[in-house]
Amino acid sequence: MRSVSIIGVGRTKFGEHWGLSLRELVTEAALKSIEAAKIDGKEIQAVYGGCMASGHFTGQEHIGALIADQLGLNPLPSTRLEAACASGGVALRNAYLSISSGEHDVVAVGGVEKMTEVDVGQAGFALGGAGDQETELFHGATFPALYALMARKHMEEYGTTEEQMAAVSVKNHHNGMLNPYSQFHREITIEDVMKSGYVASPLKLLDCSPLTDGAAAVILCETGKAKKLSDNVVEIIASAQASDTLALTGRKSITELMATKVAAKKAFEQAKLKPSDIDLVEAHDCFSIAEIMAIEDLGFFKKGDGGKATEEGKTALDGEIPINPSGGLKMGHPVGATGVKQIVELFWQLRGEAGQRQVKGAEIGLAHNVGGSGATAVVHILRKA
């Protein structure tokens, strides 16, 4: 299999973009990535797009063809992938496979979601499609409710506290202050989180990621060619994906995500690395409890210790292992774009271009993207080439 690297990235600001449509968002991100890669659009040979529920949110399917059309890249093959909130991660992974196979040399990957054109009820229904509609949402179990069940069990089994979960949000709001692309720019305190209203007990408003419009894009290139184009490329040294049951009810444990554990194990094996070799992580924190479970399941902390580690500052920008230097999903979660945005952040960090939120000496980063309540997990490991 051929090695694959990243040569350019781009993203939009995340937020409520009343003036920008899905196609304008993805075009902005894609054009920025092409410009950053310093290539001509004609060098691109295929397009992969991650998008979860554009049918519900905008009425539009066939997002692969839409992206190629908007970018004037016809007649290139252009393909949309969907794995709920891991749509961006699986788009990246399949673009990566299309280069490693020898089929393509240069591929553009986009992730996009336009979520704010429908009301909250419709958005909740659309997002419920990431879990098992028949056994969960149709009976009232929204996504916050599913993660609330995991949080409650995590508290019971490991003594995790609401304050420890709040510490995740406080850290991510702090990091988000340093990121010009964040949906929010506001420092918050543990008290702010604790006082925010319950969405699904024990999860409160400030434990949750928001509804967001946004897009992100990266340009992939076969590594040999990439090194000729640039002296500052970032190599994808591992790509792994795994599945779990769609519904929570089928799982042996709901305090861990089995798919994350399997994908992480495979990725570390492929990269011949261990968790202590990683300099920074973009983790899937759709809810504060999700980040706590993620840093345990990825192997950075012992199961049950994630809350305490966060509270102690071990996951802060200057901590043992900086988690979500970008501010994570808490700073905007346009579901189909999130997995690609994580790669954008790692690329900037590994090239030392992350400004005020730069993790010093970052050479190896890990991206962790989850679909639904953990039915899909994708892990990529990137290294400064």
Next chain:
Amino acid sequence: MRSVSIIGVGRTKFGEHWGLSLRELVTEAALKSIEAAKIDGKEIQAVYGGCMASGHFTGQEHIGALIADQLGLNPLPSTRLEAACASGGVALRNAYLSISSGEHDVVAVGGVEKMTEVDVGQAGFALGGAGDQETELFHGATFPALYALMARKHMEEYGTTEEQMAAVSVKNHHNGMLNPYSQFHREITIEDVMKSGYVASPLKLLDCSPLTDGAAAVILCETGKAKKLSDNVVEIIASAQASDTLALTGRKSITELMATKVAAKKAFEQAKLKPSDIDLVEAHDCFSIAEIMAIEDLGFFKKGDGGKATEEGKTALDGEIPINPSGGLKMGHPVGATGVKQIVELFWQLRGEAGQRQVKGAEIGLAHNVGGSGATAVVHILRKA
């Protein structure tokens, strides 16, 4: 790139399956394909699923994880692809790339759509997402209307007649009579088609493919390994995909599908073959005019001659080049399943297992799958190995 072959296939009957859900349909097809391949489910290393608009039709997204869950194939990576009615074709193509890359050896590909649980208006809205919602459906241009524009122009430019279009449907109903999996089992006449009501002039009810529930599945395997498992494998000797504008309005011509022409040219180059080397074709006949354009754009007939050729029986089961021996989309078009169903049919034909509709001496077959009004086209060429 490694060679990829098919070692087993399965499908459901197409129709209105009031008693079967999306997950039951895809499970039935997948289990049949695994049984036909004579492998254990444990040998499968990844799953790819094609599905267009399950969010609209059933409320369920995250179809990749759903399929793996239903089949008990966790924690395998399982990925859904969407390219409107070409979702099945792009799922097959990306599964093929995942094997040719060396990442996997054995991959299951499923295609599924459950379309009859919503009313016709909702179905029309969902399907409109295959075209450009903003410039087409929102202004009243449904899918039959888009193809009606193409038909009208084809009639004007090439003298194609409504009777010639009707001949496509008559042939496909005849072939469908010989296929136990067809949605319809009824011979029709040119007069029947001409007397059926206009849906969008000049297209009448019997020029149109139906709304359908159904699923299809194939098992792919690296060719070396495939030949050890079976002495009767079918090799994928070409896989090509291309894009065009999402809306008709952006195209130079609406009497041809540029994406079909580009994908066909690439596929014939990859296979080192020409149209006259092909023994049978499963073509994308969502409307009768679509089959006429397809057999021209694929290179089997000169542009403008497709209607006449059909009328003269050149595309019949015993004609020069049998088109849609299965009965085509006219015999059921569960949009996400169609591209995979075409491969199922070719596999049976190339192994001489197609019963009463067997094309004699078939050794090389071509599958042509279109998304939307031609914004995506996928062409695969298969050969008895």
